[in-house]
Amino acid sequence: MRRYPKPGDIALVVALLVPLVVALPRLGWPGAEGAGAWLGWIGRTTGILGLAMLLLAAAVSIRLPGMDRWFGGLARLWHLHHWLGFGAFILVMIHALALGLAAVSLSLEVAVVTLFPPLSHAAVWFGWLAWLAMVIFLAPTFDFFGRPHYQRWKRLHLVSAAALVLGLGHALLLAGETALWWLLGLAGLAAIAWRKLVSPRVARHAYRIETVTPLARGVVELVLAPEGKGIEHEAGQFVYLTPLDETLTAGHGEEHPYTIASAPGDARLRIGIKDLGDASHALLGVTPGTRVLVEGPYGEFYGRRFPERDRLWLGGGIGITPFVGGAREIAERGLAGGRVHLVYLANGPDRAYYLDELEAIGARVEGFTVTPHFYRELGPLTEAFLREHCSDFTEREIYLCGPPAMNAFLKRLLADQGIPASRLHSEVFDFL
Known part of the structure; x- marks a missing residue:
């Protein structure tokens, strides 16, 4: 809920504006050339900003422990990620609409051909396919479809990689300056590759469940002992927990976030679990001695500007x-x-x-x-x-x-x- 900017916010704004600043000399300024020129300029400008937002949304999804603190914690970073994705979708819609309306000033036929040229114009069709991929992975987040299933929603985000590649192809075929798009594109693709392919294998720490202590009806505390080097955390942080108990009725092999209840100096991780869904319900009966994977820590719940205050x-x-x-x-x-x-x-x-x-x-x-x-x-x-x-x-x-x-x-x-x-x-x- 902090209202002051974080270092990551400033870096995002700079990264968002740099492609536009670099492209401005080529875009020019429509001045008094009329509505058509202005609509064309708006269409190109929103296209640049929309693609930059899409690539940055992918880049900040990397979820490296510690990096989230540049943005005020992972919860806040995820909100920024969501708004970047949604903002990219809106700007891409304005991009297509403005370019179509700019062409209408010439004729309706020109407008149709501008938006839907022959299939040989790969750059434009890459853009439409990128927009379609954005619709597919953003649609479940709208309330109209109800609350999506957590794990299906996470897997559906793989479609965002297709949107990223197609959008990047659209820009590289049309833009006059490609170095920045390559840089942002590689950052976004590297983040997705890390999250989906690399981090599940190298960034998770193996723990074993020592005890499952009932605290109240539907609430337990798990005590986890590290099998090797455990994580170092601060009070109020959280981790992603992946249980490997094959007897679980739900949640086996799935990662879910849980707050750490142990003190930073405790060699064990203590995690409170409440029955709030299929995965957490199953963990109430997890078998002591089974293994779990832990990734993190994340968050800065107790990060504050005035530590001397009560x-x-x-x-x-x-x-x-x-x-x-x-x-x-x-x-x-x-x-x-x-x-x-x-x-x-x-x-x-x-x-x-x-x-x-x-x-x-x-x-x-x-x-x-x-x-x-x-x-x-x-x-x-x-x-x-x-x-x-x-x-x-x-x-x-x-x-x-x-x-x-x-x-x-x-x-x-x-x-x-x-x-x-x-x-x-x-x-x-x-x-x-």
Whole structure:
């Protein structure tokens, strides 16, 4: 939710504009030449920007651990990736429409031939095929089709590689300057090759499940021991977990994101799992001793501009796990910076699965406070409850994590108290 630009944002803007700046001398300026000239100029300009967006959307999908922090975490980077892809689609549509309308000023026949020339004009047909591939892989993301199946949606993104190759072919056959398109194209193709072919073989770490600890109905904590060199992580980060237990009813060999609940100094990875779908439901009964593959870590949930400020943590559901990791780090290393107040939002004591451990840490560590809030007893969280238990909450850095409805409610509640968005921090795993 941070509203200030990150280094990756600036790099994306530069990479997006460079092809247009290089092409501007050739494109010229339509000036007073009339509507047709302006439409032609807009068509060519949007084509350049649209293809650059498509290639950059592919390039940022590489998902290298650590690189996501240049953009404010993987969740934010994935949102940028989605908007780049959608923006590319819109600009490509404007590109074709503007060029067609520019040709209409000559005649309708010229417009038709401009958009749909003989098949020997490969460059134009490469462009149409690229647009068709974009339609195929973007269509499932529209609400009209319902929420797509997670794994099918990820596999469908392979079609984006076809769109990238075809769009690149379209540009290379028509553009006057090709070096930049080769550079962006190779970056996009390399990112796709890394994600789909290379990283599953070289970037994943082997772990073995030591224990499966029930925490509540439909909730367990997995304790994972590394088979070789494990990953190094910070509190609040997450990993992609791929279980290899062949007895699982779902999710075998599939990667899904889960937050790390262990302290950074813990040799084991501890991951809280809640029954939220077929794959997570199956993991509740995973066999201890079986292997999993772990890729990461990702995210920067606790990345902040003012570490000396006091903090307010608002967590509920399985969204409590980044705060459990943060509290376990505090238990090991003490507080770094200001005080921390955790408000644990749960339906009732039976659903506050980490509460005993968190309260024990609060009893040992001065400056770390835990306050439970039970919905069945108190109803929704209120400004009065926050003021009673954390009177200076409007002055703190605030971190929130929980179910989407809870996050949306908390954001409205905090915004109503005049808290700026720059002091609200959250990460949401929505089709990561």
